[in-house]
Amino acid sequence: MTALVKAVSGTLGNYDVSYTMVLKNTGNVDLRNLQLRDNLQTQFGSAFVSISGQPAISASTATTNPTLNGAYTGGSDNMFNGTSGVLKPGQTITVTLKVQVNPNAVGVVLPMNNQVTVIGAATDVNGLPILDPATSQPLTATDVSDSGTTPDGTNPGEPGDTGGPDDPTPLQVPSIDVVKSVVSLTKLPNSNYNVRYRLKVKNTGNTVLESITLVDDIATQLGSAYVSVSQAPMIIIANTSAATTPTLGSFPINVFNGTSGKLNHGDSVTVEFVIQINPDAVGAPSPMNNQATTGGIPTNGSAAPVGESNTGVPYVAGGVTDVSDSGTMTESTNPGQPGDMTPDDPTPVIIPSIDVAKQVTALVKAVSGIPGNYDVSYTMVLKNTGNVNLRNLQLRDNLQTQFGSAL
Numbered sequence: 169m170t171a172l173v174k175a176v177s178g179t180l181g182n183y184d185v186s187y188t189m190v191l192k193n194t195g196n197v198d199l200r201n202l203q204l205r206d207n208l209q210t211q212f213g214s215a216f217v218s219i220s221g222q223p224a225i226s227a228s229t230a231t232t233n234p235t236l237n238g239a240y241t242g243g244s245d246n247m248f249n250g251t252s253g254v255l256k257p258g259q260t261i262t263v264t265l266k267v268q269v270n271p272n273a274v275g276v277v278l279p280m281n282n283q284v285t286v287i288g289a290a291t292d293v294n295g296l297p298i299l300d301p302a303t304s305q306p307l308t309a310t311d312v313s314d315s316g317t318t319p320d321g322t323n324p325g326e327p328g329d330t331g332g333p334d335d336p337t338p339l340q341v342p343s344i345d346v347v348k349s350v351v352s353l354t355k356l357p358n359s360n361y362n363v364r365y366r367l368k369v370k371n372t373g374n375t376v377l378e379s380i381t382l383v384d385d386i387a388t389q390l391g392s393a394y395v396s397v398s399q400a401p402m403i404i405i406a407n408t409s410a411a412t413t414p415t416l417g418s419f420p421i422n423v424f425n426g427t428s429g430k431l432n433h434g435d436s437v438t439v440e441f442v443i444q445i446n447p448d449a450v451g452a453p454s455p456m457n458n459q460a461t462t463g464g465i466p467t468n469g470s471a472a473p474v475g476e477s478n479t480g481v482p483y484v485a486g487g488v489t490d491v492s493d494s495g496t497m498t499e500s501t502n503p504g505q506p507g508d509m510t511p512d513d514p515t516p517v518i519i520p521s522i523d524v525a526k527q528v529t530a531l532v533k534a535v536s537g538i539p540g541n542y543d544v545s546y547t548m549v550l551k552n553t554g555n556v557n558l559r560n561l562q563l564r565d566n567l568q569t570q571f572g573s574a575l
């Protein structure tokens with residue numbers, strides 16, 4: 169595997185994986201009618217999405233390159249046309265291939281291992297088949313791939329190496345997702361609000377993640393509107409499935425302590441906290457947005473970081489991160505949720521609030537002249553005490569009911 173990037177298709181959660189395969193004639197006769205077969209549909213199962221880049225020959229010392237199939241499907245078919253290519257002893261061909269996968273597909277079998285098979289027909293220098301003396305059938309040479317870059321070795325230290333020359337190539341796709349939503353808003357006697365936030369962190373890749381971080385610098389982000397923590401973060405056990413639940417940290421800022429927790433593929437942690445805000449505070453941000461950041465270290469499950477997919481260098485803290493999206497669904501852009509544009513939208517606090525005051529400003533004997541009647545002047549002041557615009561205003565005062573016969 170030579171590169172791992174988010175899929176060009178744009179489908180959330182999908183990746184384009186670039187593979188490089190090196191074929192070498194390690195025998196002592198010519199090989200022709202080359203076949204290169206990699207049944208990705210079978211090996212990857214539900215994680216296989218499509219061939220996003222047809223096989224291509226990127227380097228070659230072959231006498232004659234094989235003709236490419238051009239419409240390889242990733243199934244049982246051959247990447248070459250099957251009737252071409254001349255590979256003399258010691259010659260090599262390098263083939264590239266790009267595959268779109270969804271490592272978090274339902275039913276995916278882990279680890280996502282994969283192996284390609286090469287077949288060549290043994291021929292003499294004139295291109296005629298060499299027959300097996302025992303069976304009189306044409307002789308072929310075949311090999312299944314070893315994970316790594318060297319065709320005629322055991323590739324020690326490469327991902328998945330067991331010391332043998334035929335180790336499958338593992339596909340490791342670390343990914344983490346966090347979503348954040350406001351679950352309730354409670355007006356307090358001092359006109360401030362308690363805002364209950366819910367965050368869900370999920371391992372959306374196919375590796376184990378350890379040392380889970382969840383950073384929410386909400387005091388800084390809400391500025392003057394931030395008052396205090398009303399309820400410290402709490403893990404919502406009923407909505408959590410984690411190999412090891414992260415230990416809580418020093419909040420605000422660190423929801424988790426950052427050095428604990430283990431999430432297997434598909435595991436998630438849900439946490440809630442309540443803060444008090446004053447949306448009317450001078451200089452309060454508008455919109456009142458806030459965003460959290462999560463991260464983890466992809467490991468082998470026993471605290472040893474795995475190699476970074478593109479470089480092989482072991483992951484360090486912060487290697488796999490995500491900023492929160494406004495909403496409740498991971499692996500989604502949360503369409504229809506407040507502020508939705510992308511999978512990484514801040515979560516706004518929306519407070520529709522209006523207050524009205526009413527005062528008697530004058531009382532005089534009625535202009536109508538009827539004895540015992542009075543004209544009362546009222547003044548009413550309306551104020552938008554929330555943080556969103558209000559339209560289609562209504563002002564109702566059922567004086568007939570309230571005053572009855574006195575009106």
Ligand SMILES: [Ca+2]
Pocket residue numbers: 314315321322323324328329330331332333334335
């Ligand atoms: Ca090996």
Ligand SMILES: [Ca+2]
Pocket residue numbers: 493494495500501502503505507508509510511512513
């Ligand atoms: Ca969104």
Ligand SMILES: [Ca+2]
Pocket residue numbers: 345346490491492493511512513
């Ligand atoms: Ca996100």
